[in-house]
Amino acid sequence: MNRKPLVIAMLLLVVVLIATFGYTWYKSAHPAFSGSLISPPQAAYAFSLTSQTGSTVNLSDFRGKYVLIFFGYTNCTSECPLTMGYLKQMHDRLGLLADQTQVILITSDPARDTPGELGAYLSNFDPSFMGLTSSLAVLQPVWSAYGVTVLDDGETHTSYLYLVDPQGDLIATYPLLSNVDGITADLENLLSGK
């Protein structure tokens, strides 16, 4: 019975530790993206709609920021409040970085979602969130450009989240969010240059 195996065991432990932290360091420098990347990124459809304060808003107004676009309606009881809730959590978690992002809700139910309604709805979440509406004729091309199916009663058939980069290109989409970690991590990584 000699000490060699003990020494070997401790050396192996050191190797495991180095490998583990090397791998972790590598992964943090090249993080995975949780959303679905669009390659190559396409110029996001430029819309010009009315905000909850009544002013005209263009997508180009947000150049320089990461824009998260969600299509929903205020009478939605499930997916929309869930998603807006997660976006609020993400906004809080990003802290100062949140100033470089913009969350936009575009209605799929212009008949019932007036600017006032949108303003009241979004006040439940965050004052920085923007709600946009317009006439059916102006909204329909926006819906089809983003691949949103709208049913007759204003309900959305799809609930994707669209990520537009500071240059105005659509770079990724997210399916219905089930937690806030993935999207928060993605934005943190993007904003810190990874």
Next chain:
Amino acid sequence: MEHSSKSSVLQLGLLVLGALAVLTAVEFAIALTVNIWQALAIIPLIKAGLVFYYYMHIYRLFEADKDVDRESYAYKLATNRLGLWLFLISDSFIFGGLMISRINLLGLTRPELLQVLGLAVTVVLLISSFFANRAEVSMAYGHRRQFILSLTVTLSLGILFLIGVVGVEWQLAPFGPETNLAGAVFYVMTGFHAFHVFTGVIFLAIVLRNGLRGLYSAEKHWAVEASVVYWHFIDVVWFFFYPALYLIGTLVQ
């Protein structure tokens, strides 16, 4: 018998316990921070290797045949050792099967358990292995009192482990074996292991009783060696089951 002195052998046993403790602490730290399953799969192998060599002295299986006289005690001892290890191999197939089932059924998810309790019972079992080794070494050098004392501590810690797993963890777990897949896997794995701990406790108790009656000597104490090697085997199984159930992966949704 042993080439080295008893105190150096015991000291080595303590060093091994220290190494195992460090490995367990690292395991726990990795699980809490980066949680890379490959690391959590390699560390139990290192722990098992240490126990196989130092506590279960597997190298004794490969010692040159000193005596080819089939009636000699040395020959019978060698045969007994082979038989014991054959039994342990067959036992490990059941545990191996359970492990593979867990990997296939749960993948990188794990059930929701009390981490402090898991770490505590692991430490208890680890220390019990140290005292089991101490008991065997003491008997090998003919120190009966230390043998009795160490064996009693091993036994008590074994019972404490059972209380921790069956008495506490099983009662406090928020799921039963019928709740979901993770629950079924957890109860079957810990159940099989706990049953082995239970039989190990019985084995050690019988050996303790015989030891108190003076049935063993430094030259002839096969029952002590067998019960202690079996005990170490149960500890090695837990080296793999503990990370598999408590550490690897994210909580099952």
Next chain:
Amino acid sequence: MSLRTALISRMLFFVVLGVVLAAFISEVAFRLQGDTTSRDPQTIQLVIPRGTSEKVAQGQNVLPAGQVFVVGDVLQVKNEDSVTQTLGPLVIPPGSSASMKLDKAGEMNYTCSFQPSQSYGIEVQQALTFGMRLQASLLAGLPLGVLLGVYSLVVKPLKPNTQSPSA
């Protein structure tokens, strides 16, 4: 040869026999199963050609109703049409592509925008590659071999050579 050597060689022989037996049974079963997917995972491209949306609006099928994949495949959807298309969790603007990893086996119907039926069937099968069959043969063969070896000790006990005859 000593007892130890005799035992180890006996067990080794039966372990090898066990693995060979398991591999044989596994291969025969695999052949009898007929056509199954046995390729490695790769990236599969699904192209939505130009004019799909117009044809679909008229009720015409452009793309097949579904496709069979292997666990680990990456499905890459390339949109050569002029409108944005969707498939399940993917949104693909015109001229772009988007991918998703298929890592769970099963049959799924995803909502899509390029079929009149609005659904696309994705069947993900477990790949039975040679490597996997080899692993299975080893996992099954090892315990089988040990079992056969231990039983063989009962059927034909070991007779190691000893220098001193037993008294």
